Amino acid sequence: MTHVVPSQSSSLDDWLCYLESIHPSNIDMGLTRVRQVGEKLGYTALPNVILIAGTNGKGTTARCLEALLLSQGYSVGTYASPHLIRYNERVRINGSELPDQDHVAAFHALEQGRGEISLTYFEFGTLAALEVFKQKQPDYILLEVGLGGRLDATNIVEPIASVITTIDLDHKEYLGDTRELVGREKAGIFRANAPAIVGDLAIPSSIWQYAEELGTQVTAAQKDYSFALTADLLTYQNGDLTLSLPVPNIPAQNVATAITTLYTLGLLPNENTICDVLANLTVEGRFQCLSEQPLVYADVAHNPESARYLASKLATFQAQGKTIIALAGMLQDKDQKAVFNAVKSNIDQWHLANLTCFRGDKADNLLQQLHSEVDKPNATIHDSVASGLQSVLANMPEDQLLIVFGSFYTVADAIAFWQNKE
Structure with a gap:
């Protein structure tokens, strides 16, 4: 060609x-x-x-x-x-x-x-x-x-x-x-x-x-x-x-x-x-604060090690009495079970989103992997990261923290959503 x-x-x-x-x-x-x-x-x-x-x-x-x-x-x-x-x-x-x-x-x-x-x-x-x-x-x-x-x-x-x-x-x-x-x-x-x-x-x-x-x-x-x-x-x-x-x-x-x-x-x-x-040092997409009111963070964690670090960050907010909501989107070839296992004790409510990029996985498939690690998870699926954000932010109290994670693509979609929102 x-x-x-x-x-x-x-x-x-x-x-x-x-x-x-x-x-x-x-x-x-x-x-x-x-x-x-x-x-x-x-x-x-x-x-x-x-x-x-x-x-x-x-x-x-x-x-x-x-x-x-x-x-x-x-x-x-x-x-x-x-x-x-x-x-x-x-x-x-x-x-x-x-x-x-x-x-x-x-x-x-x-x-x-x-x-x-x-x-x-x-x-x-x-x-x-x-x-x-x-x-x-x-x-x-x-x-x-x-x-x-x-x-x-x-x-x-x-x-x-x-x-x-x-x-x-x-x-x-x-x-x-x-x-x-x-x-x-x-x-x-x-x-x-x-x-x-x-x-x-x-x-x-x-x-x-x-x-x-x-x-x-x-x-x-x-x-x-x-x-x-x-x-x-x-x-x-x-x-x-x-x-x-x-x-x-x-x-x-x-x-x-x-x-x-x-x-x-x-x-x-x-x-x-x-x-x-x-x-003064910050890095985009690494536990990046997108909003303080409501409290929203984004992290590119997409493998077990990075998920364990994310869990340690979330634990500090749990100790302050925060309820943690997660919006996750992941690629098909990542160890989804291990990632969910690493953060499961830090998440109170789950939202799973489709990723439409190359190798992006469906929220339905993520839900199956989540069920294998979390007994009866409180989970909702969404067509996209943007629709998931719209849904969560519409009813988010001040005592909650939303973490958007799972892939560079997921975080990019969240940043783009926030830029358009502003």
Whole structure:
């Protein structure tokens, strides 16, 4: 099939539609094609790259690293995925999204340079981000790994540090169905000549084994550094370094991972600067407050580990006497039962919504999975996230909290609903 190639004057939407059409599959694991293009166009030699892998916490760790580097006057390029509302969210320079034309120019340059080599949507987007960074030349580049690590398109670069945030089961069909297998895939971003920082609190032995084989120096949570969280203080310890920090708006584990990464690289700012950064740091879609009256939060939790963190956040509101209402929408290939199991003791009333996106599941199917974990759940199904929000918000007392969760798509729909509502 012949596809009409957009031009430099085409819209970003035209280019994104084109990228979705040019490869026969959405996921095509392997680095051969991507590396060929990357080497040809000079992307593999980009300097000062930090690679960030992990089942959960990549986005928040990257945002923390970005803010801490920016606080010292460095310029920073950040690549993350997926986006919530706009594709532009995927690439940031100094914390800001870029205009459409910058993405179009990068897509055009890559299209001209890739020749006959076929690329998936994600691969094309990743290489286009590297094209942006090649043009903008930031002091440091933060690359968030998309899937796994070893065979992910981001892994064609040579990082100055490799980071693994957490290890849990997700994307089992690609990464394996044990933490050992998943850990080995994510450790594929390690390099012999660059430090590795692992924030997981129970590191699989496969990570240690691969690091030893490669000769990578690993700095590990609970072994080389530690952190403790109280109601009003985050304490961090790493050798002679002790920090007393405000409680962050993102998971403390990810903050500790980011701090350790910069400390290892000799790039950590002073304690006062870190405190200022953490006091103002928020990440979209991560227990994000959409409204205070009524009280509405949104969280992208979509696997067991992220659901357990969500449960811990909800528990603090339960302790204050809040009734918790959940509106959930999930993808078909997620471990829905495990997610429901992780939060079931924190939810008083359930609302389940259809997701109409690719791989989106029906509310009827979610209800079946919920019944297997919760005995006689108080549950209502809805045609969409928007209709679910309309229904819940119409009769929501002040002593209730609504949490919208289950997928990036679910949260995106909730944010869009709120923006339209305003």
